Amino acid sequence: MxxxxxxxxxxxxxxxxxxxxxxxxxxxxxxxxxxxxxxxxxxxxxxxxxxxxxxxxxxxxxxxxxxxxxxxxxxxxxxxxxxxxxxxxxxxxxxxxxxxxxxxxxxxxxxxxxxxxxxxxxxxxxxxxxxxxxxxxxxxxxxxxxxxxxxxxxxxxxxxxxxxxxxxxxxxxxxxxxxxxxPASDAGESGRIAAITLRTVLSAMPGALFSEREAGLLDEWLERIQSQPPSD
CATH class of the missing domain: 1.10.357.10 (Tetracycline Repressor, domain 2)
Incomplete structure (x- = not known):
């Protein structure tokens, strides 16, 4: 040792x-x-x-x-x-x-x-x-x-x-x-969950479904959706 x-x-x-x-x-x-x-x-x-x-x-x-x-x-x-x-x-x-x-x-x-x-x-x-x-x-x-x-x-x-x-x-x-x-309480929450899900799935997929510019733009949109605060 x-x-x-x-x-x-x-x-x-x-x-x-x-x-x-x-x-x-x-x-x-x-x-x-x-x-x-x-x-x-x-x-x-x-x-x-x-x-x-x-x-x-x-x-x-x-x-x-x-x-x-x-x-x-x-x-x-x-x-x-x-x-x-x-x-x-x-x-x-x-x-x-x-x-x-x-x-x-x-x-x-x-x-x-x-x-x-x-x-x-x-x-x-x-x-x-x-x-x-x-x-x-x-x-x-x-x-x-x-x-x-x-x-x-x-x-x-x-x-x-x-x-x-x-x-x-x-x-x-x-x-x-x-x-x-x-259960999700409103459509906004359902949208956030969907955006989180799609971002996670896309990041784990092999190969390039989109160009670098397309992928960056899509990720920006999804991040914007998932970051929306819950509605009152």
């Missing part, structure tokens, strides 16, 4: 065992059997080490999501993804807090990968004409809500003592974003 991997594994173990979520580079070096300058040579600084460790901890979870078989209904996959995200946070509170509740690990790539995998599910919903907003916006809404609930469960267990909060928030958020959990 490389020195880099040894340091990451030692950091992950100390992080999981820490009551406060804080660890020192000295304790990491003692556990790994190396001198402190090695950390700075391999990772730049402590934050670099923590970022690499968070990515390592998250990689197992993200690997399961990457290899998971898609169900027939992307909404079920969306629900399952929310629940597994919350479960991971509860099982790995310190690594989770570092990634989503701290600016200390800006170099970590895990959050971007989690967002990308979430967008894949939402694009499937959009392609079926079931998403009320663009997949990019829906992904930000879902991730913000999911991480907010997970952090609440981790940081305020006395105030939020059980997982029912996560399930309730999940259903509220999904019913707001997914059209077949609450």
């Amino acid at each position: 490389s020195t880099r991997s040894t340091l990451i594994l030692a950091t992950a173990e100390l992080l999981a065992q820490s009551p406060s979520g804080d660890i020192s580079t000295r304790s990491v070096c003692e556990a790994a059997g190396v001198q402190q300058p090695v950390i700075y040579r391999l990772f730049g600084d402590k934050d670099g080490l923590l970022a690499a460790t968070v990515d390592h901890v998250w990689d197992e979870y993200l690997g399961m999501k990457r290899s998971a078989r898609q169900s027939a209904d992307p909404l079920e996959d969306l629900r399952s993804g929310w629940d597994s995200h919350t479960a991971f946070a509860i099982a790995n509170p310190n690594a989770y807090r570092l990634l989503f509740g701290s600016g200390a690990v800006d170099k970590a790539e895990s959050a971007d990968e989690a967002m990308r995998l979430l967008r894949v599910v939402l694009e499937r919903l959009a392609a079926q004409g079931r998403l009320r907003v663009a997949p990019e916006l829906a992904a930000r809404v879902v991730m913000a809500a999911n991480t907010g609930v997970a952090l609440a469960l981790i940081l305020r267990p006395a105030l939020y003592p059980d997982m029912s909060l996560s399930t309730m928030m999940r259903d509220i958020v999904h019913s707001t974003l997914v059209s077949d959990t609450a």
Whole structure:
């Protein structure tokens, strides 16, 4: 095993065992059997080490999501993804807090990968004409809500003592974003959903149906439709 991997594994173990979520580079070096300058040579600084460790901890979870078989209904996959995200946070509170509740690990790539995998599910919903907003916006809404609930469960267990909060928030958020959990209320909303669906389908189609100029103009029109605010 490389020195880099040894340091990451030692950091992950100390992080999981820490009551406060804080660890020192000295304790990491003692556990790994190396001198402190090695950390700075391999990772730049402590934050670099923590970022690499968070990515390592998250990689197992993200690997399961990457290899998971898609169900027939992307909404079920969306629900399952929310629940597994919350479960991971509860099982790995310190690594989770570092990634989503701290600016200390800006170099970590895990959050971007989690967002990308979430967008894949939402694009499937959009392609079926079931998403009320663009997949990019829906992904930000879902991730913000999911991480907010997970952090609440981790940081305020006395105030939020059980997982029912996560399930309730999940259903509220999904019913707001997914059209077949609450029928479209007007023609304007139906038009926005249709525009989102067409943009998503066209972006996934191989080959060029339109010239570059035509494609740009069509995308501009569809974006304008989907961006229209709901009528009062």
